Amino acid sequence: MTLSLQDLESREVDRTRPLLEVDRFVMHYKIKAGAVSAVDDVSFTIHEGEAVGLVGESGCGKTSIALSLLRLLPANAQHISGEIRLNGENLFFLSPEEMRRRRWKEIAMVFQGAMNSWNPVYRVGDQIREALDTHYRGVMNYDEQRTHMEKLFSSVGLPPSMLDRYPHEFSGGMRQRAVIAMALSCGPQLIIADEPTTALDVIVQDQILKELKRIQADMGMSIVYISHDIAVIAEVTDSLGVMYAGNLVEYGPTAQVFARPRHPYAYLLLRSTPSISGPRRQLAPLKGEPPDLLNPPTGCRFHPRCPFATERCVVEQPPLEDIGDGHRVACWHHDEVPELEAALQR
Amino acid sequence: MTALETPPSTDPQPRGKVPLLEIRDLEMKFPISRGLFRAPVDFVHAVDGINFEIAPGESLGLVGESGCGKSTTGRMLVKLAEPTGGSVMFRDKEYERDVAKVKGREVKEFRRRVQMIFQDPYESMNPRRTIFDTVSEPLAVQKVGSIPERETRVLELLRLVGLTPPENFLFRYPHELSGGQRQRVAIARALVMSPSFIVADEPTSMLDVSIRISIMELMAGLAREFQVSYLYITHDLAVARYMCDRIAVMYLGKIVEIGPTEEILARPKHPYTRALLSAVPVPDPTIRRTPVEIKGGISKAVNPPPECRFIERCPFAAEVCRTNPHPPLEEQGDRHFVACYRVAEIG
Numbered sequence: 001m002t003l004s005l006q007d008l009e010s011r012e013v014d015r016t017r018p019l020l021e022v023d024r025f026v027m028h029y030k031i032k033a034g035a036v037s038a039v040d041d042v043s044f045t046i047h048e049g050e051a052v053g054l055v056g057e058s059g060c061g062k063t064s065i066a067l068s069l070l071r072l073l074p075a076n077a078q079h080i081s082g083e084i085r086l087n088g089e090n091l092f093f094l095s096p097e098e099m100r101r102r103r104w105k106e107i108a109m110v111f112q113g114a115m116n117s118w119n120p121v122y123r124v125g126d127q128i129r130e131a132l133d134t135h136y137r138g139v140m141n142y143d144e145q146r147t148h149m150e151k152l153f154s155s156v157g158l159p160p161s162m163l164d165r166y167p168h169e170f171s172g173g174m175r176q177r178a179v180i181a182m183a184l185s186c187g188p189q190l191i192i193a194d195e196p197t198t199a200l201d202v203i204v205q206d207q208i209l210k211e212l213k214r215i216q217a218d219m220g221m222s223i224v225y226i227s228h229d230i231a232v233i234a235e236v237t238d239s240l241g242v243m244y245a246g247n248l249v250e251y252g253p254t255a256q257v258f259a260r261p262r263h264p265y266a267y268l269l270l271r272s273t274p275s276i277s278g279p280r281r282q283l284a285p286l287k288g289e290p291p292d293l294l295n296p297p298t299g300c301r302f303h304p305r306c307p308f309a310t311e312r313c314v315v316e317q318p319p320l321e322d323i324g325d326g327h328r329v330a331c332w333h334h335d336e337v338p339e340l341e342a343a344l345q346r
Numbered sequence: 347m348t349a350l351e352t353p354p355s356t357d358p359q360p361r362g363k364v365p366l367l368e369i370r371d372l373e374m375k376f377p378i379s380r381g382l383f384r385a386p387v388d389f390v391h392a393v394d395g396i397n398f399e400i401a402p403g404e405s406l407g408l409v410g411e412s413g414c415g416k417s418t419t420g421r422m423l424v425k426l427a428e429p430t431g432g433s434v435m436f437r438d439k440e441y442e443r444d445v446a447k448v449k450g451r452e453v454k455e456f457r458r459r460v461q462m463i464f465q466d467p468y469e470s471m472n473p474r475r476t477i478f479d480t481v482s483e484p485l486a487v488q489k490v491g492s493i494p495e496r497e498t499r500v501l502e503l504l505r506l507v508g509l510t511p512p513e514n515f516l517f518r519y520p521h522e523l524s525g526g527q528r529q530r531v532a533i534a535r536a537l538v539m540s541p542s543f544i545v546a547d548e549p550t551s552m553l554d555v556s557i558r559i560s561i562m563e564l565m566a567g568l569a570r571e572f573q574v575s576y577l578y579i580t581h582d583l584a585v586a587r588y589m590c591d592r593i594a595v596m597y598l599g600k601i602v603e604i605g606p607t608e609e610i611l612a613r614p615k616h617p618y619t620r621a622l623l624s625a626v627p628v629p630d631p632t633i634r635r636t637p638v639e640i641k642g643g644i645s646k647a648v649n650p651p652p653e654c655r656f657i658e659r660c661p662f663a664a665e666v667c668r669t670n671p672h673p674p675l676e677e678q679g680d681r682h683f684v685a686c687y688r689v690a691e692i693g
Contacts (some may be wrong), residue, residue, distance in 0.1 A: 057554035201411040201581065206625035206637065228554065231584075231627035235635075255631045272559045273629045274584035276611055283588065285563060286556035289524050 013049040013220035020046040020069070020107075020190055020222070025082035027068060036293045038064045040246040040301075041082070043320065046190070046222050046239075051213075053225045053233035053254065055269070056243035059290055062226045063112075065243075066194050069224070070109055071099050086190070105135045108183040110176075112195035117179050118167035125149055125163030128182050135186045152181040156211055173204035180212060187219070194226045209236055230273050234258060239326075242266040245291050245301040248320060252327030262323065262334040265302050300331070308333040364437055365399035366543060366575050367423065372396050373431035374418050378648065391647045392418045394599035394655075395432065397675065402542070405569060405576040407590030407607065409583055409622075414596040415647070416579045420545040422446075423577060424460045425453065436460075438542045458488055461536035465548040467528035471520040477504070478516045481535045488539065503534040507564060526557035530564065537568065547579045562588055583626055587611060592681075595619045598647045598655040600672060605682030615684040617660050617692065654687070662692045 025042045028035040039061040046052050054062045067073045069084060071091060084091045086106060091099065103109075111117045119127060125146075132145050140148065150160035156177040162170070170178060176196065183191050193212065197205040213236050216223050227233050233240060233254070240254040242263065250263040261267040271284040288305040291297050299316050303309040312332050320330040331337070374393040377386030393415040400406050408416045421427040423434060425445055434445035438459050448456045461484075464470040471480055481503060482496045491499065497516075504512035507530040520528055529549060536544050546565065550558040566589060569576055578589050586593055587607055594604040595616065603616040614620045617640070624638040640659045647655075652671045657663045666687045667673075675683040686692075 057556060202583075203411065203621060203625045203640065206627070209627075229627070230555070231629040234629050234631045235627050258629075258631050269555060270629065272555055274559075274582075274588050275629050276584045276587055276623060276626050277628050277633060278630070280587065280608070283559050283562075285559040287560075289526065289557075290554075 015047055015049050017048045018045045019048050019050075019087065020224075021083070021085040022065070022069075023083045023085065025065070025068065025084060026080040027064060027073070028078045028080055029064075029074075030076045030078055031294075034294050035078070037246050037296050038077075038293060039068070040296070042243075042246075042248045043082075044241055044248060044251055046224065048189070048222060049216075049220050050239060051216060051223045051225065051237045053227065053237035053240045054243060055227060055230055055233050055240065057228060057290060059245075059293065060243040061246040062243050063194055066109070066192050066224065066226050069190075069192055070103060070107060072109075101135070104131045104183075104188060105186040106188055107190045107192065108186070108188040110179050110183050110191060110193040110196045112198055117182075118175065120167055123164055123166055124170070124178050128152070128163075128185050131182065131185050149181075149185070152184055153178075155184070155215060156181045157207075172200055173208065176200060176204075176208055177211065180208070180215070184215065184219070188221065190222045190224070191216075192224045192226070195228070196225070197232065198227070198229070205232070212236070230270060231275070242269065245296060246293060247301055247330065249302065249330045250328065251320065253325065256325060256327050260327075260338075262327070262329040262337050263302075263331045264306050264308055264333070264337055267337055308336055363401060366402045366404075366437060367400040368435040368437075369396060369398050369423070369432070370435070371432035372419065372422060372429055372434060374415070374422060374427065375430045388648055391599045391650055393422070393429075394647070394650070396596075396599075396601045398594055398601060398604060400543070400575050400577065403569070403573045403575055404592070405566075405578055405590045407578045407580060407586035407593040408596060409580055409586055409593060410596035411581065411622075413598075413647075415599040416596050417547055419596070420462070420547050420577055420579050423543075424462050424545050425456065426462065436543070454488065458484075458539050459541050460543045460545070461539065461541045463529075463532050463536050463544060463546040463549045466552055467525050467532055468520075468552075470532055471528065473520050476517045476519060477523075477531055480520070480531060481538055484535065484539045490539075499538065500534070503538055504531075506537070506568070507531070507534045508560075509534070524557075525553055526561060529553060529557075529561055533561075533564065533568070537572065537574075540572065541574065543575045543577075545577045545579070548581070549578075550585060551580065551582065558585075565589065583611070583623065595622065598645070598650065600655050600685065601675060602656065602685045603683065604675065606680075609680070609682050613682075615678055615682070615689050616656075616686050617662050618656050654685075662688050664688060 022042055022044050025039055027039045029038050042065065056062050079092060118124065128149050129145055132140060149163055153160045153163060158174060158177050167175060197208050200208065225233055225237055237254045240257045241248050241251040244265045250257060250266040258270060261270050268284050268286045272286060274283060286305060291301060297304055298314060300313040300318055303313040318330045318332045320328045322328050323334065372393055373395050375389040375391055378388040378390060379386055408419060410416050418427060422429045425448065429446050436443055436445050443456060478500055481500045485491060485496045501512045504515055509515045509527060509530055550561050553561060578586065580586050590607050592605060593607050593610045594601050597618050603610065603619045614623050621638040621640040624635055628635060640661060645658060654667045654672050657667050670687060673685045673687045675685045678684050678689060
């Protein structure tokens, strides 16, 4: 198979075809004190060409999911149950070698903290070449690789001459652009972007997000944005999942989740984000602290902090229920959440 | 709980009232060493002749990108860094000193009145000292009260910052607390001497959203209760909106715009402020931002040319900007100052 540069530009995109399916996925981290229930029964589907956001606070399991998608979990992680399927193929059935062949080519990652993504003693171009060597050995010769990389650099807004530079010669924003170029190098179907702009200044962040969005649309890729910054997610995604303490508590089209959040946590999270535009509305604080996942709360994991919690929430875990238009919520009281607004005003 | 409900009063700094801090031509130049025995010829102009005032009880937000000099400014105001030029007049009741000239024994007296809260609650505390040791240290250094009196004071403050019951926290160590709780301890430590001025350097940027709001509420509430002035350093304009009466925007060592918070957000006048505001993502997918394009990235403040610092990236740069020195801050409407020659034309 030859990788032509056209392959990177346009791909037939069937927006109804599921590309990645996470199905009742459960994973733990084993530590001395016991098992940390980091991801608990999470299911969602990413279609071709779709941009999905996962938001939540530190420790909610969003990065654990990202690492699971690439099977890059640390040694103490245990896959308990459930499946992750890419193009219908269960990733956990693949051998390490088969998985390695899929990384970069089918599924690529833009990590948080661009500085640590590069080896400081090699030129950036040589590091991208390594990925190309792995996947296109004998397909692209040295000059073709160079042309391909120059094209990648131009597409992310970097001068091609930067390929011959070392990582420390790049500014933070440029380094993140180079990371994106690397992620695109083998024309993946899916990119996982874990806090891709968190360490960047706001103007640079804006430029990088625009770049990612444009490339994603041009190439017909799917992308998973993982972030704690709801404002970033609001701007770049089609669908949005809200995670709390290892559970996916709400999932649906971004516009709908923002307009009508139905899980009390999603509601409070959205309402506690300050904004510079619009009237200066009151921010709703969330009481308490996130739970200890060594001993997660019984029933709904949010019940100790939830203003609606009842007896049922303490004993029974609510399922992720469809409430119409692909909007799914895991809460026994999701009908009452609109009343929260009124309750908070009082 | 009510702390963030009421917007700050529109005029927290009535004209004529004596400012708590009066900063004049404050300057910090870091030499770049070119060799052990050679005199430095290059300087990073981290803070380059800035002027502003902070009124008693007022909270001033200092915003800008990384490397613009905002943290250096904050450190100079509490004497964690010695300015290379300019003055910082500090007037607290009968106490009146130029901070830049406070030396020797006087430093300790000055430090009773000012405090600092740092960004990283994991690194700003000694892991081997208990919460009591940490919070009471300023009292010990300043030799205030007996040990039982200090304990009473610490308990009172822990209760105040929401660590209840305080007895349970007194003899715990920082690693036993969460990030939010640690930042509460840092706030208690900052307040233990009842200072009149606190520099808060990105105090909430390491915290999760849900925790951040409660810490912001706590700081705003305590400021009102104790009449503390803040210099609130942040890169997050949305946070500044909720915490600050006025905002100063810094770019490469210069203040380019300063004014009341809502005024700056509603009517930004400097091209840089406009670009900065237009780049902030909005947590509402129905809003489409209209971006202001500026060129390139932030440059280094090494021996900057005398013209306007923003000239290379400015879409409005004209002849007047190239032939004149960096523009001074000029008043454009009520207490809104802008440093730009073309402010009238680009309106």
